[in-house]
Structure formats: structure tokens, C-alpha cells
Amino acid sequence: MNETLAIDEGLSIVSDAAIGFPAPPNTYRSVAYANTEPGSQKATWLTVRPDGSPVAYAGKVEYGQGIRSGLALEVAEELCVPLETVEVVLSDTDRVPWDMGTFGSQSTSRVGLQLRKAAATARQRLLELAADRLDLPVDQLACREGRVVSQGDGSRSVSYADLLADQRLVHDLDDEAPLHQPGEFTLMGKPAPRIDAVARVTGQAQFSQDIMLPGMLFAAVLRPPTYHAKLLDIDTSIAELLPGVVQVVHDGDLVAMLAETDEQAERALDLVEARWEETPGQPSQWDMPDLLLSSAHDEFVTQEAGSLEDGFRAADSVLETRYYVPFVSNAPMEPRASVAQWEDGRLTVWAGTQRPFGIRAELAQRFEIDEGLVRVIAPEVGGGFGAKSPYRPAHEAAQLAKLAGRPVRVAYSRAEEMAWSTFRPAALIDVKSGFKADGTIVAWESKGYHAGDRPFLGRRGSDTPYAVPNVRVATFTSDSPLRSGSYRSLGGAANHFARESHMDEIAVAVGLDPVELRLRNLTHARFRGVLEAAAQRFGWSAATAPSQRGVGVALGLDVGSYVAMCLQLDIQGTEVTVQRVAAALDCGLTVNPDGAANQVEGSIVMGLGTALYEAIEFQGGRVLNNGFARYRVPRITNAPEIEVALVGDPDTPSTGAGEPGIVPVAAAVANAVFDLTGQRIRELPIQRHLG
């Protein structure tokens, strides 16, 4: 069983280990938590240590979204302690409550709320302890800066540390504990610096690429030359002779060189002679649009109302267009890496995954051991954007460490990261609309064909937010020659590109300004709010496109948050430069406005890459541009000036801020390109279609 951690003194707030995404109880019931009572299914969410400083536990992973700081802010707010006294323990399966994974912008909305309740419960308990100590009723006491003070007589107070000295209190989380209201906030809702910023500018922040253990071997793993290739035979006899090579592993599908240094392992791998049987006839990038249509199956209707037949009959005009987005790479700056160590039948794996508990379950299954014997630690993660849920190097490192009897490190090269990660699915989307001469949309039919066997990827954001009486939106699952996977907003970006481009095409058809056309069809107050805010910040002036100004607009909804943006661009030859973006986000209560703005800025830059340049090229089961020489991503020279307005109502519960910013970008760019040039581009990336 797990080691017992020393955080058992002070005041601990415990609650059900699994919240958020519904989890089958058995996934955590079998595992004892190190930070809670043996045999209990409850985990510790928060402990106020005897010195009065809190430590919060969360299964979330820090991969750039600033969640460690956001959660610390929420705890400090509710517990009334200085922000710098809060410690947040993340993503170590031995130390934190079970968690499904860090995706879908759930960290603030669910775990943040849970920790606020835990901190509010602790505050209530501290008030009760102080009432006894000071012999005053609770309603005459208040918490401030780590102390409980009498509201009537400021000289009568007691510190949390004094209240908790020599105590060991465990209290159930009180779902009804009174939370601070927006008007009372002293920390939340105000821009706050990240608590882990200094570690990031000094090189102290430790990523899984940086983990080193005594006696650790470096692995170089043989990868197939093409997808689905089978190893026929292999000669490692020369590789084995190289100095530094400790072991050559050939175990099932896994062939790896284990050496004392990284370069020795890589050199050895270069000397391996392998013969492969490749799988012929794998589709190329050029086959994609046809393949998406011809292989479509499993129609899923995401939105249906009224009668399309009636709607199209009532329309003055009907417009049909087709949009296409290619496969793109998440391309996080940190390629995956993992270190594994076996000690007395217990496995510890460091892996920068978004899903440490999921990887733990996979490893337990692979080695047929109890989950309690596996510890997965996700250190700082150098970006993922959805891709780092699957984590093959964790499996490889664990298997190799077991065979070698020493800790083993498996780290992807850039080429491995780009070829063996997952890709945002290619998608083809047909839109047919019927509208009146005044721009009122009366019929909307959309069919989206998304590559990959996980149909929910394509459904996100496929429904139209416009008030259309007759509507049918369907998505299909289509074959994927590449491994489709998660990406910021999943299919939301593709679906928004299609819908928001088509909205502009309607505006052109009826001779309306694109903001006006949208407002004419929008009744939802929060959508109207972000659109009006973005237009106002941008200084939008009404005109019909193409106005030759190069301005574009689009809006969207993702993870419950509303977003709109206006931008301006210029084109020299085939090079598009987006100069300025004004965005508005409504994610309800914003815990840390600077953190939310940072996420929207980053989402916009990432969206510009997929809009303008990014596409995975592949042929014959091989990615042709698996490096930055041939896969262009935005640089500082391509970055626009971005203004983000956060317009959420603080009384509305928090929704996500990490993903929504990307969904309108590609359409806003395509619309601005049309506005500048009169050329309508319906296929990404846009720059391939210019000139």
C-alpha cells in the first residue's frame, strides 16, 4: 500500500474522492489514498497545517493554463489567508483525489468550486474553534489574514496556528458552507500573478523531460518507418557492441537500446538493421475530402427543430457551401518523456500526461498489479493542448525498467512527438442555408464529417446559436488514416470555421454588414453581449464586404463560455499578417482575469497557426512534415496585438477559459481575407490558397 504522508496534523477537509466527470466507483474504491483514513473512500482535499498554512490537493495537471495559481487563489480567498501561504499539490496519484483528467476546461468550474467549498468548510470550523477559545459567538467573529478576529474588539483575536497546534481534526466537506460572494472578494476576480512564475524564469520548474534518477538508463526505441508496419527481422549485433550500451531489449513489439547516456542509446539505434513489412495503400492527405465523405457512418443529430422543407420553401435565397480543415498537430514544445522505476514490486512513473490516473489504470492492467502499487506523477507539463492524454512513453519506460532492473527514461524526439502523437481530425462540413432578403435565416442544414473513431470529437460546437426556426445539424464519423485525437476545443474550431464563414457569405449575399447580420439572427443575450463588446473594443464600423479594409468577425461558444472577436489583417504576396485582434469572453465569474486573458491570447495565436499555415502532410503511412522545418507554427513576428475584454457576470458560475478563444479565429481570418481581397477561402490553411 501507499506510503503514509506526513500531512495528518492540523485540520483536514475530506470528501468523495471523485467529482466532476462521473467515474465508476470501482476505479477508485480499490485504492487507498495516502492522504486519508485507511479504508475510506474519501480523499483529503484540503489540510490547514498546524502552522496555519493550507495545502490543497487536486488531481489536475499544470500544463500552462495556470491552474495551480487559480486554485491557490480560490483557497486563499475562502480561507482568508495570504496567497503566498497556499501550497497546491497536483497530479500525483499517491497524494491527490482521483481525477478523470485535465481537459474540457473543467479545472476551475469543478475542482476550483470543490476547493472553495473545502476552504469555506475549514473557515467555518476555525470560526467554531475560535468561538470556544475566545468565548464569543461565531457571528461576532471574522477571518482575516490567517487569524480569527472579534468584529467588535479588534484586539481579541487568535491565529489559525494557535487554534490548530497539536490538533488532528478531520471534517467532512460541507456542500452548504457559505462561499464568499463576488462583492466580498478580496482576491478572486482581480488580476493575480502566478505562484509558480519564478520557477519558470529560473529553470527550476521541472518537466518530465527533466526527471533524472540515480542509475537511470537512457532508452532509444525503434519506431516503424510507416504506420502499421510489422517488424520482419532485426539485427542488433553491432549495436550491442557500442560502448555504453547496457542492454538491447527485444520484447514483443518493443525494441529498444538501453545505454548510460542519451547519445549512446541513439547511436546504437542507428546501427540496428531492421526489415519491415509495410502496409500498402494507406490514404494520403490528398485523399482526405473524398475519404471523409465516402466512409461516413454513424450519423448523429446534434440539433433539430421545425421543418427544413418548410424553411427552404419560405426562403428568398438558398446558399450551399463546403468547408474543409486538414489534420493538424498539437506540437507542444515539450515532446513526451517518461521515467519509470520499480522498487519491491511497486512502480513509479513520471509522465507529463493530462491523465495521470488513467495512465495509472493502464499500467496496473498492463503489468497485472493492483492500482495501489502504481504511482503516476505528472510534473510540470510543457504544453499538450489535448494531445497528452495518451502517453506511450510511460508504458515503454515501465516495461523497459522492469526488464532492465534499473530506472529507465524514454523521451520522444521532435519527429517522434509529431508522428506518434495524435492529430486534430480533418473535417469536411457542408452547410446549406435559406434566408430572407433582409438576412433573417429561416433554414439551416449542416452535415459535418470528422475523421476518427471518437465521434464526440466532431460534435462539439456543431449546433448553431442563431435563432433559426428550421434547423438540422448532423455529424458523421469517418475513417482516419492518422490517429485522431484531442485538441484545444476538439471539433469546435472546425465547426465554427464552417458556420461563421457561412454567416459572412449570407451577409455578402444580402448586402449586410457581418456584425449586423449576426445581431439580426441572435436572440441570446450572452452571445449578443460578447459580439457587441468585441465590435465596440475593435471600433467596428459597418460596411458590406469586401470593403478592402481586411476586417473580419466571428463568434462562438465552447465549454459553456461565449466568445467573439474582430480582427484586421494585411496580405503581402501569400503572407497574411494579422495586425490586431479585439476579443470578448464571457466565462461567468473570472477567478483570475489575467490568467483568463493569457489563455485567450494564446488560443488566438494557436488559432492563427491553424487558420493560416498548419496542415499535416502525409502519404503512404508516413508524416512528411514531422519537424518544424516543414511544419510552420506562429512566431513572435506573426503575433498580433490582442485585446481581451472579460465581460462575464461575476454572479454566473465560472466556465472554461482555456479553449473558447480558438473557436472563432479561423473564420474571422477567412472573413477578413475576403473583406480585403474578395476571395472566399473555404479550406484551411488559408495561405496555401492565396496568390
Place this chain on the structure above:
Amino acid sequence: MPALEVNGQPREAPDTRRNLLSYLRFDLGLTGTKYGCGEGLCGVCTVLVDGQPLRSCMTTVGAVAGGAITTIEGLATDGELHPVQQAFVDEQAMQCGYCIPGFIMSATALLNREAQPSSAQVREALAEHMCRCGTYQRIQRAVERAAAMASDPA
């Protein structure tokens, strides 16, 4: 055996052919310098050699023998952040932070040779770095702030 200086300390590397990035990270444990692409295209492995930014992933130890190398761990003095580091904190110029050491090293070299760079000079000096989280606007502001701090040390 090639002799060099790393963050002010004399070192002897085991092998002239040893990759400089691997040497720093795995032999000296200076893991603040990162691996990103191995092709000199992303900038996360940038260190200073005699004050000049260099892509350590494309360099051997032998090629910098006799040189003075500064890594991100060597910038702060006596626990005090270097002005460029402080400016990155002040502007919250980071998300995951993996690329940030490389940006800071190139920005430091820029400010050493050009105390008051124009916005265009900042962009040019950092054009061969990548931040996939897209914090470029903040990075730009941070470098400009560091330059302003140097000219007006309050």
C-alpha cells in the same frame, strides 16, 4: 578533455563530441535548458556562449571549448532575479513555461548588445524562438520592460 566555464565554474567535459545540450542537462544536471526539436529551429535550448546566444542542441562541447557558457540557472545573482527574468514575471509572460528559458537567454543577449532595442529589433531577436502557448505579446512587453528597467533603475 575540453575545458570550459559553465555559469562561472570551470568544467572539464568528458568528450569533445558530446552534445552540448545533453552535457548541460544530463551530465551537469542543468535541466533549465530544454530540448525542443534538435534542429536549432525552436530556440528552447538557447544558452549564451561568451555572451552570444547559441542553440546548444546543434553544438558539441568541443566547439565551445574555452568558452564561458551561461545557462538560465546562471542568470540570477545572489538570489536576485536578473532584470529580464523579473520582467517576465512582472508581465506574466508564460504559460507552460517550457520555452521561457530560451527566450530569456536570447533577450538577455539582445539587451547586452542593444540596451534600448526597438520593437522590431525585439521581434527580430526572438523570431527563431517558438512559444506554442502563444504568449508572444507578453514576451514582447517583458523584454521592453526589462530595457526600460535598465535605463531607469528605480
